Amino acid sequence: MKFSCEKALLTAAVSIASRAVAAKSSIPAMEGILIEADTRLRLTGYNLETGIQATVPAEIKQPGSLVLSARLFGEIIRKMPDDVVVFTAKDYMVNIKCGMSEFNILGTDPEEFPELPTVDQQNSITLEQSALRSMIAQTLFAVSDNESRPVHTGSLFEVDHKDLTVVSVDGYRLALRREKADKIEGSEQFSFVVPGSALSEVEKICSGEGPVTVNQGARHILFQAGDTVLVCRRLEGEFLPYRNAIPRNNPIHIQCDTRTLLSSIERVSLIISEKLKSPLRCVFGDGVVDITTKTAIGDAADQCPVDGDGQGLEIGFNNKYLMDALKAAPADKLRLEFSSSVAPCVILPAEGEENFVYMVLPVRLKAN
Structure with missing residues (x-):
């Protein structure tokens, strides 16, 4: 595998993907970032609950894939001079060059990295990134941290004709935000619960302008904002009937x-x-x-x-x-x-x- 990429773009992509990397895991590959180069360069972090994939424009000379320690790779790229990073991998030996700096480090087999779940899209909703970001920020504080009712450790997303309503409850308070959606595909009415830990990451990836699309699958939810994709599992269970509450x-x-x-x-x-x-x-x-x-x-x-x-x-x-x-x-x-x-x-x-x-x-x- 061989590619070259602007340092600033690579640093941003590494920090985005690193948010979903497991801090400690019995599978060493899960403490790393999966780097895949084919038509585009993709960096993926996945901790079996939430997966984040960032796509970066890069000049790819040889396709391939490899897993590198997220902490070490992130530190190396951040400390590199502002120039083009040239990345070459032969077997598991990786050479990273930028300006006068050069590193040779060991990677691991990409086969050991767990596969991101595929989301079979049943329904989807599209709205502005700024709208979803503010909706999450203004309801996330009321998400419960009590594991005895797992469904309340997330926020309810309820789509009804043209509106998206986000609701969080924790037994002492309730927070509800409603916004008009730009586009709804599939059913006109559907709902699902997204874990609070994933929503705090969604809030961060919705940092720019432009639309964000939320796809509902049978067991997972996929958020796509620009070149970044976040996949997380759905929380199952009976959410509080908030209208009556x-x-x-x-x-x-x-x-x-x-x-x-x-x-x-x-x-x-x-x-x-x-x-x-x-x-x-x-x-x-x-x-x-x-x-x-x-x-x-x-x-x-x-x-x-x-x-x-x-x-x-x-x-x-x-x-x-x-x-x-x-x-x-x-x-x-x-x-x-x-x-x-x-x-x-x-x-x-x-x-x-x-x-x-x-x-x-x-x-x-x-x-x-």
Whole structure:
């Protein structure tokens, strides 16, 4: 095998493929990157859960394939001078030259590298990379890390006619984002659950402009953005019927500025830590919300102006859960809906289309 490639392009492709390389594995080849040169140069990382393949333009003089240690190959390419990298492999001996630098390292047999699953496309959806990236970023925080319900360690992708809805739940909160799709092929309505660990990688590969296509297979999902492909397994199981879980006939409605409320909560949260946990005590009055908390260090209080009357509702929240939802909400003004001190708080855009919904469950407050 022999090819030459621009250092910058090769570095980018190695770092993309490396994201799916197993950190430790009983199969040494899985700690490596599969390099395949035929009509184009492909670099693949695969840890049996998620596989990422990056395609790079290169001048291929001799086709072939080989596996190289992802860590070592990545370090060598990164430290090379900015020039054209010339890669030559004879059997398992690899020669890498760039400018005045030269390395000879050993590769391993490509036959030992597990094959990427092929995705038999049943349905597919296409939308802008920036849209999918923001949808993932604004829901990923609510994915569960509790392995007792594996299906909730991922996000539900639900396609309905022209819309894509992404939903994450973890038992304490719910995050939902909806966007119009550019193109849907196959069924008009379908759904699947993508593991959260794979979605954080999808968010990174959707870093450019242009479309991303999501293909649903029987057991796997394939994301294609530009020259990068990510394949991951689907999570099986019964996802929470989220529509029934979100209470919508709430008698108390208030509107607030997202940044102002977040700043108030951040100030009060300064005395809360991992060791000193304490809920936020929120009292929603007429035109104002009083936020207080008390820990072993001391106590803190703040006020935030709001529009509307909270009818004196006193409700407790985990500060992190409430801040996560406010940080993710893609709107400057929000509507908060309540029905009682033990029912969830529903967070929606104050104006325009309801393209997001967040729900945060309250915590019980001790009597003053």
